[in-house]
Amino acid sequence: MERKALYAGSFDPVTCGHLNIIERAARIFDSLTVVVGVNAGKKAMFDLEERLEILKEVTGYLPNVTVDTFSGLLADYINEKGFDVYVRGLRSTNDFENELHMAQMNARLFTGDTETVFLMTDPKYSFISSSLVKEVASFGGSIDGLVPEYVVSRIRSKLQEE
Numbered sequence: 001m002e003r004k005a006l007y008a009g010s011f012d013p014v015t016c017g018h019l020n021i022i023e024r025a026a027r028i029f030d031s032l033t034v035v036v037g038v039n040a041g042k043k044a045m046f047d048l049e050e051r052l053e054i055l056k057e058v059t060g061y062l063p064n065v066t067v068d069t070f071s072g073l074l075a076d077y078i079n080e081k082g083f084d085v086y087v088r089g090l091r092s093t094n095d096f097e098n099e100l101h102m103a104q105m106n107a108r109l110f111t112g113d114t115e116t117v118f119l120m121t122d123p124k125y126s127f128i129s130s131s132l133v134k135e136v137a138s139f140g141g142s143i144d145g146l147v148p149e150y151v152v153s154r155i156r157s158k159l160q161e162e
């Protein structure tokens, strides 16, 4: 039976930590859809189309990975498309607290048998967040190795535009 998985986030921008989760989930499941959503509480550097384009570029070498966008409730998107697994990455106990509540809320909202599955973030990426990357880059600090090279260049161009 084919196992369809989904990995969601705001990916503003996608980091090496995200990519590590994507690679591992793509190895475990038959197909993985990476969906970009808007977190209304966050001020974005890249608009939704740019984030989608960046994700396509950096996941292009993974044949069973596709990317998409969603708006509204993620559970509605999952119910409509029928995913078996919702993948989340865990970096710390702080993440765990939030993730537990989200997983329990989503479990009430899922109409099918979707399971939330957690992958532990590789320790070398556990301190990374998209906001921290943007902050360091905005003050001229090095973000090499924290985000894919393509993302480094996209961030540099964006900062030059601003």
Ligand code: COA
Residues within 6 Å of the ligand: 008, 009, 010, 011, 012, 015, 016, 017, 018, 021, 037, 038, 039, 042, 072, 073, 074, 075, 089, 090, 091, 101, 102, 103, 105, 106, 121, 125, 128, 129, 130, 131, 132
């Ligand atoms: N490596 C590095 N960084 C990681 C990471 C990893 N493995 N996993 C998460 N992060 C970082 C992200 O970069 C992000 O950093 P930021 O806060 O600086 O932007 C942070 O951890 C949080 O990531 P995540 O938990 O994926 O949140 P998000 O804001 O990127 O996306 C949505 C969350 C969009 C999936 C969620 O808000 C959602 O589902 N929204 C739709 C509305 C909804 O359904 N709400 C009900 C939920 S129960």
